[in-house]
Amino acid sequence: MADYKELWTSLDIDLEKHDQLCAVLPEFYGEIYMQQENRPEAMNYYNFVVSEIHGYRVQELADMRKDGKKVVGTFCVYVPDEIIVAANAASVGLCAGSEFWHPDGEKVVPRNTCPLVKAAAGALVGNTCPYFKSCDMLVGETTCDAKKKLWETFAEYTPIHVMNLSSMKREQDYINWQGEIKLFKERMEELTGVEVTAEKLSESTKLLNDKRRALQRLYETRKVANPPISGKDALLVTQIAFYDDPARFTQMTNQLCDELEKRIENGEGVFEKKAPRILITGIPMAIPNWKLHHIIETSGGAVVAEETCTGVKYFQNLVDESASTLEDHYKILADRYLKTNCACFTPNTSRIDDIVRLYKEYAADGVVYYTLPFCTTYAAEFKAVKEALAKENIPVINIESDYGLEDAGQIKTRLEAFFEMIGNK
Amino acid sequence: MADYKELWTSLDIDLEKHDQLCAVLPEFYGEIYMQQENRPEAMNYYNFVVSEIHGYRVQELADMRKDGKKVVGTFCVYVPDEIIVAANAASVGLCAGSEFWHPDGEKVVPRNTCPLVKAAAGALVGNTCPYFKSCDMLVGETTCDAKKKLWETFAEYTPIHVMNLSSMKREQDYINWQGEIKLFKERMEELTGVEVTAEKLSESTKLLNDKRRALQRLYETRKVANPPISGKDALLVTQIAFYDDPARFTQMTNQLCDELEKRIENGEGVFEKKAPRILITGIPMAIPNWKLHHIIETSGGAVVAEETCTGVKYFQNLVDESASTLEDHYKILADRYLKTNCACFTPNTSRIDDIVRLYKEYAADGVVYYTLPFCTTYAAEFKAVKEALAKENIPVINIESDYGLEDAGQIKTRLEAFFEMIGNK
DSSP, X not given: OOOOHHHHHHTTOOHHHHHHHHHHHHHHHXXXXXXXXXXXXXHHHHHHHHHTTTTHHHHHHHHHHHTTOOEEEEOOTTSOHHHHHHTTOEEEEOOOOOGGGHHHHTTTSOTTSOHHXXXXXXXXXXXXXXXXXXXXXXXXXXXXXXXXXXXXXXXXXXXXXXXXXXXXXXXXXXXXXXXXHHHHHHHHHHHHOOOOOHHHHHHHHHHHHHHXXXXXXXXXXXXXXXXXXXXXXXXXXXXXXXXXXXHHHHHHHHHHHXXXXXXXXXXXXXXXXXXXXXXXXXXXXXXXXXXHHHHXXXXXXXXXXXXXXXXXXXXXSOOOTTOOSHHHHHHHHHHHHHTSOOTTSSSOTHHHHHHHHHHHHTTOSEEEEEEOTTOXXXXXXXXXXXXXXXXXXXXXXXXXXXXXXXXXXXHHHHHHHHHHHXXXX | OOOXXXXXXXXXXXXXXXXXXXXXXXXXXXXXXXXXXXXXXXXXXXXXXHHTTTTHHHHXXXXXXXXXOOEEEEOOTTSOHHHHHHTTOEEEEOOOOOGGGHHHHTTTSOTTSOHHHHHXXXXXXXXXXXXXXXXSEEEEEOSSHXXXXXXXXXXXXXXXXXXXXXXXXXXHHHHHHHHHHHHHXXXXXXXHOOOOOHHHHHHHXXXXXXXXXXXXXXXXXXXXXXXXXXXXXXXXXXXXXXXXXXXXXXXXXXXXXXXXXXXXXXXXXXXOTTOOEEEEEESOOOTTOXXXXXXXXXXXXXXXXXXXXTTHHHHSSOOOTTOXXXXXXXXXXXXHHHTSXXXXXXXXXXXXXXXXXXXXXXXXXXXXXXEOTTOHHHHHHHHHHHXXXXXXXXXXXXXXXXXXXXXXXXXXXXXHHHHHHHHTO
């Protein structure tokens, strides 16, 4: 990585502590990613992005801000990036996937907080994540108890706007969500001084739909008999989608897809032929949380899709591009965003439909249900999911695990037994 | 207790398992309650209610149902009893305070669920609580992640209506809550066949305000230098308020207050003169969760008030009795119910104001912050409460504890040290 000390200093980063993080990531990434055989050439772009993870893009954001643009940090796929981009601002997904941030997080949130929220807390208050420090405003949402309370802590450190997501999906909840989107638009206008017009929203919708289409195309390649890309590479691409420049990301991902489609033509895959095909469902995986994919794919399995926020939930639904007025846009955005089926809703039976549908579409052999400790809603839904999948004769295993590697051996053993079971079906 | 086997059988109670519960409660109650010295005479009514806990009132509810009335079970102080009573139905608060129900609860909710929710789950699915089995409908609300998901489980067993409580308190949230109250009214009309008129709502408001006034009067007596009633007796009275017949409860509690006020005139208190006065803040305590009060009051402390749902949150705000139309009633009820400051809201700074105000009103010497394990929102608020109380020079100690008695000794030791500290202030 180039020397970004000056940049980081300008962002008020705790350099000494941050160096510890920078020191471990390359080796960690190398072990998990670079030892894969037969990787697509085009993954080099994403390797570069990771090698420059707190550098190149952070510099871009700093340059944007010098030009008067704003940067907004988000934590959830319910927050409409269309609004942010239409206000001429950049959106960066800020969830945090390393236990490195937990000691600092525990200074401001209870110990028994889910690793994702605790890491995000630590990343902000410990001054060790330049993305957090690049934001002119954060955007929270009321999706779960832990996040709901986290925003109160964050408000002590930085400007934050909270979108009030309903717990239900009735007609009035759709209307309320339109209202939240309108409020968010007004807040963005206030922050940026840029008027968010219907035309600008149409442009940002097109830009972000193109990104979604590229990801859809990528995931399409995972449906074939022997996918041309590993699950962990696909996960990395989606993770990077949350903070990369959207136009560049789309271009690079389409280049990757060109290569993958050629591989498919040539019958070139990355897995052993008999590898059990795994659909992961559950909580999002933020960089560098590659743990579950790595264990699965070094235990003989092939991850073919993720029913998660860092998977199909992020891009499977496009935004209708026909809106011509602001009111149209609010309605269309509300409809599209509330289509996503998160465990924060009650009831949330459509998530089960999604899992069953994806299992079939991706010709999966089994489902791994992934939760983080203290994630109440996803843990609670396991029972209903399991019962529904049993009716469809779909095997499922529940893996609850935090960011630590201590339980990796145990998870591996359980997964190997699961793969053997579904192999003998 | 009289023989209620027939009644329980008619309610489909698991008699054998239920007998185990009935076998332990009297001794448990005896140890905690009957060994107190100098108790008010009028506590005999509440002793009777507990001795008949799954009998007398359950029989009353059964008799009501025979007469065509409906019984509705609730779990939260945000659910407006006014609507239930105006529909000629009975409301019973159903939270569950014993670990007896946990093994059954763990069959349907994750192990790491808060003891209150887990106990409620077990009480229903294990068929060991005749109150649950007496209900024609349950009413849930979206106050926390664990309850939100519990309703989905409950829906498999019994009719349930869920009220969508917002996570915020802006103008639009008040309006939405009016809408939820209207929907609830319509659902109650459907259930009972009784039209809920403005007039009936005025009557039920009066009835329930009278109950609140009796509880306010009770709590008023705890403000004097040496309160005439113990904290645990006051807690018991409030706990019983949730499911007793409202008119009778009001009458009996006013009788208790007559006696307490005489005691005050005579300078008769139940505590040692130097007992540190404790304000408890935090999560609700459902019968038979008397653990914290018992430990405090057998360690030299005096509980003088509870900033909890089984304390002042339940009755401190009356409902304005001036409404004359249905729309008036919805608005007045929404305003009154949203005044309550639960940790499920973001932000919830008014709770801090409540704690500080109550601390002063009750001339408390210290605050005990009580949380149950896995209660994310109350655990998260501790930090802000502690910081705010420090500014006011108010000592606070955090006690997180489940329903088990294993940690009672450890809590006692910590509290004794806390009392010593605040005694030396």
